[in-house]
Amino acid sequence: SCSYNESVTLELVGALDRVALERALQELVGRHESLKATLSANDLQMIVSRETRLETVFLDLSGLDESGRNRELAVVADADMTTPFDLRTGPLFRARLICLSPDRHWLRLTAHHVICDGWSFGILLMELGALYNGNRRGSPLALPPAVPFSQYAASVLEYSASADHARVERFWTEKFEGPLPRMDLPTDQPRTGRHTFRGQRLDMELPPDLVRSLRETATRHGVSFVTLLLAIYELLLHRLTGASDLVVGLPAAGQSDQGLKHLVGHCVNLLALRSHVDGEQTFQEHLRERRTA
Numbered sequence: 105s106c107s108y109n110e111s112v113t114l115e116l117v118g119a120l121d122r123v124a125l126e127r128a129l130q131e132l133v134g135r136h137e138s139l140k141a142t143l144s145a146n147d148l149q150m151i152v153s154r155e156t157r158l159e160t161v162f163l164d165l166s167g168l169d170e171s172g173r174n175r176e177l178a179v180v181a182d183a184d185m186t187t188p189f190d191l192r193t194g195p196l197f198r199a200r201l202i203c204l205s206p207d208r209h210w211l212r213l214t215a216h217h218v219i220c221d222g223w224s225f226g227i228l229l230m231e232l233g234a235l236y237n238g239n240r241r242g243s244p245l246a247l248p249p250a251v252p253f254s255q256y257a258a259s260v261l262e263y264s265a266s267a268d269h270a271r272v273e274r275f276w277t278e279k280f281e282g283p284l285p286r287m288d289l290p291t292d293q294p295r296t297g298r299h300t301f302r303g304q305r306l307d308m309e310l311p312p313d314l315v316r317s318l319r320e321t322a323t324r325h326g327v328s329f330v331t332l333l334l335a336i337y338e339l340l341l342h343r344l345t346g347a348s349d350l351v352v353g354l355p356a357a358g359q360s361d362q363g364l365k366h367l368v369g370h371c372v373n374l375l376a377l378r379s380h381v382d383g384e385q386t387f388q389e390h391l392r393e394r395r396t397a
Contacts, residue, residue: 106188107219108217109216109231110215110217110222110225111185114229118207121236121376124236125239126201128235128236129160130157132232135247136369137152137218137250137252137253138150140152140156141194142191142195143218145192148258156195156239160319162203163200163201165202171288174205175374191218196215196218197219199211213376218370218393219370220353221370222372223359223362224371225369225374227367228368229271240325250366251366254366255367256362256367284351284356285351289341290344313361317349325388325391330354331391334352334377335390339387347381348380348381348382348383350378350380351378352374352376353376353377354373354377356375359371379394
């Protein structure tokens with residue numbers, strides 16, 4: 105399945121040292137266990153190679169006109185997201201450098217979600233910049249030691265056998281006792297009974313003044329920005345559906361839970377948050393309840 109292909113594109117403007125960039129990408133792979141990993145035949149183990157050679161695919165589109173470049177870029181983007189990874193033989197991380205003109209390049213990094221998540225991409229991009237600059241100057245920078253993914257896996261296993269884990273598990277089991285709510289949004293297309301991956305992503309940018317106002321509201325009520333947005337989203341769902349019992353999934357980064365900020369790997373979990381909306385409450389009262397929860 106290609107449903108778990110994750111990709112990010114960097115636009116690089118200015119003179120590019122291609123050798124320094126490709127060396128930095130290889131050093132990045134050498135630093136992190138996850139980028140050298142494959143899965144065992146039974147999917148129960150992650151196998152980390154001592155070394156993995158990353159081939160950065162180079163594509164020169166500088167000789168094409170704008171419409172020709174755009175057509176080729178669309179083909180490349182589609183290929184990156186629809187070419188499956190071989191989980192057994194790997195690699196599960198690939199790089200493609202596209203030359204649009206002598207001073208403009210695109211770098212596309214694609215990984216299978218089993219070895220990488222959104223937090224990981226943030227670390228990879230930060231380290232890639234540092235490694236590239238060090239290679240250009242001929243003086244490698246001293247990056248903090250990479251956290252082995254095996255360390256994270258071991259800590260998760262250890263925690264799962266602890267008394268604290270049993271207590272937390274009881275808390276969540278009680279939260280979801282009884283029948284679970286089903287949500288039917290009043291959309292123009294009925295929800296199908298069969299799960300498919302056909303969909304689309306729409307990105308809309310909020311006006312800066314609105315974002316600033318939201319942040320000020322969060323600060324004034326002593327909640328995080330995420331908690332404020334979650335509360336607004338819950339109330340929107342309540343308005344649209346009339347449902348008072350809601351479950352919203354919130355992605356949570358395991359790196360943060362374990363205090364392993366420089367860890368690259370798949371550590372994200374979908375945290376199911378259940379809330380009960382009282383239509384008689386004010387927004388401030390609902391927000392106060394969600395802060396505690």
